[in-house]
Amino acid sequence: MAVADSLAMTVESPLPPTITATPKPVAGEPPLRTTVESLFDRYVVPTVNRGLTLIRGEGRHVWDDQGRKYLDLGAGVAVSSLGHAHPAIRETLALQAGVLIHCSNYYFNEWQGRLAQRIVELTGPGKVFFCNSGAEANEAVIKLARKFGHASGRYEVITATNSFHGRTMATLSATGQEKIKQGFEPLLPGFTHVLFNDLAAVEAAITPKTIAVHLEGIQGEGGVFVATPEYLLGLRELTRKHDLLLTWDGVQCGYFRTGRWQSYERILEGVPGGEDFAPDAIAMAKSLGGGYPIGAVWVREPYQDVFGPGSHGTTYGGSPLACAVALAILDTVERENLAENIRARGEQLRAGLTALIGTRGITGVRGHGGLMGMTVEGDPYGVVARLTQAGLILIPAANHTVRFLPPLNVTAEEIDEALAVVESTL
Numbered sequence: 001m002a003v004a005d006s007l008a009m010t011v012e013s014p015l016p017p018t019i020t021a022t023p024k025p026v027a028g029e030p031p032l033r034t035t036v037e038s039l040f041d042r043y044v045v046p047t048v049n050r051g052l053t054l055i056r057g058e059g060r061h062v063w064d065d066q067g068r069k070y071l072d073l074g075a076g077v078a079v080s081s082l083g084h085a086h087p088a089i090r091e092t093l094a095l096q097a098g099v100l101i102h103c104s105n106y107y108f109n110e111w112q113g114r115l116a117q118r119i120v121e122l123t124g125p126g127k128v129f130f131c132n133s134g135a136e137a138n139e140a141v142i143k144l145a146r147k148f149g150h151a152s153g154r155y156e157v158i159t160a161t162n163s164f165h166g167r168t169m170a171t172l173s174a175t176g177q178e179k180i181k182q183g184f185e186p187l188l189p190g191f192t193h194v195l196f197n198d199l200a201a202v203e204a205a206i207t208p209k210t211i212a213v214h215l216e217g218i219q220g221e222g223g224v225f226v227a228t229p230e231y232l233l234g235l236r237e238l239t240r241k242h243d244l245l246l247t248w249d250g251v252q253c254g255y256f257r258t259g260r261w262q263s264y265e266r267i268l269e270g271v272p273g274g275e276d277f278a279p280d281a282i283a284m285a286k287s288l289g290g291g292y293p294i295g296a297v298w299v300r301e302p303y304q305d306v307f308g309p310g311s312h313g314t315t316y317g318g319s320p321l322a323c324a325v326a327l328a329i330l331d332t333v334e335r336e337n338l339a340e341n342i343r344a345r346g347e348q349l350r351a352g353l354t355a356l357i358g359t360r361g362i363t364g365v366r367g368h369g370g371l372m373g374m375t376v377e378g379d380p381y382g383v384v385a386r387l388t389q390a391g392l393i394l395i396p397a398a399n400h401t402v403r404f405l406p407p408l409n410v411t412a413e414e415i416d417e418a419l420a421v422v423e424s425t426l
């Protein structure tokens with residue numbers, strides 16, 4: 001039974017009303033944006049340069065404080081998998097909030113067990129550890145590798161240059177981008193970075209202390225670089241030969257974004273030997289919770305019990321509320337064939353953008369499905385700002401790249417609309 005139906009039988013609770021009002025300017029008072037910006041100036045740690053003041057969202061659209069509507073194909077950086085204010089998420093949040101929001105991991109809770117089962121069924125034999133974010137999921141993967149290698153004195157992890165794995169000290173140390181590490185030295189020891197898609201470079205970096213190779217199937221923040229099939233199959237063989245774990249960061253490129261559950265399935269489609277490929281652990285987050293924070297690590301058999309009781313944990317991870325929401329999203333994705341939808345929308349987007357290459361400062365297109373990068377001359381932040389002004393929200397990335405990370409239920413009309421905005425604005 002779908003999680004929403006099962007909950008609805010337990011609790012009678014009306015759906016929360018959709019908030020449709022946009023604040024009206026009050027005579028004599030400054031616009032809301034001015035007030036909010038001054039609150040941020042004064043009270044919020046300025047870790048990021050912010051843009052619009054957003055008030056509400058519905059479907060693939062958001063509205064700012066002036067009542068202006070935007071087509072949101074950034075989805076909060078690949079998070080809002082069902083778009084904004086989706087009934088499945090609203091309903092489940094409301095119902096489960098009236099049943100049990102949190103209970104800690106000292107106890108069993110049904111939805112955590114059921115979500116783990118669904119993830120294992122989608123991925124392969126193994127078990128799942130739950131946490132709250134992408135960084136935490138990668139942190140758990142790194143700890144898992146270290147725990148696995150502890151008895152043999154191995155702890156080094158090889159990652160790719162241009163990768164991004166998060167902002168905690170371990171995931172920052174794992175990340176292959178110097179600019180985000182500056183000022184935080186000394187970093188955690190035990191990470192080596194080698195060129196992405198260069199198998200020989202990985203082989204050359206292996207030492208007697210190496211325990212794992214960790215990578216994104218598609219580098220998202222780095223500028224939408226896709227791993228090649230030869231690299232993935234070669235890495236699997238190499239890591240087996242050296243008794244290393246091959247661990248995967250599917251935080252951005254996973255969750256059906258490529259049209260398949262995990263990006264390696266899409267990359268290896270039709271490639272001989274590709275269907276047998278599986279990493280040893282996968283970090284997940286973002287789209288899994290559709291905006292409600294949740295992270296997860298799938299650990300393949302026979303490594304699923306490397307973390308024994310007391311070896312790793314989190315207060316909030318796998319709460320009944322987070323897991324119920326994640327289950328409701330999975331139900332919706334499957335019921336509405338959203339993997340197929342995003343695959344088709346990705347091809348539509350690729351075709352439209354490819355036709356624009358060589359014009360409007362667009363230099364290339366790469367990616368799959370709902371993780372598509374448009375490369376541009378000059379500063380991608382400037383391009384994103386101009387498109388936002390024109391009503392289209394996208395996300396900048398490194399290496400002159402602008403990312404399209406639409407909700408999985410984006411429509412063909414909305415992709416056409418986005419292409420028209422790109423064409424008329426740049």
Ligand SMILES: Cc1ncc(COP(=O)(O)O)c(C=O)c1O
Nearest residue numbers: 133134135164165166220251252
């Ligand atoms: C590939 C990848 N890994 C990890 C992270 C970190 O996730 P979070 O911001 O949820 O900690 C991100 C975030 O953008 C990501 O893209």
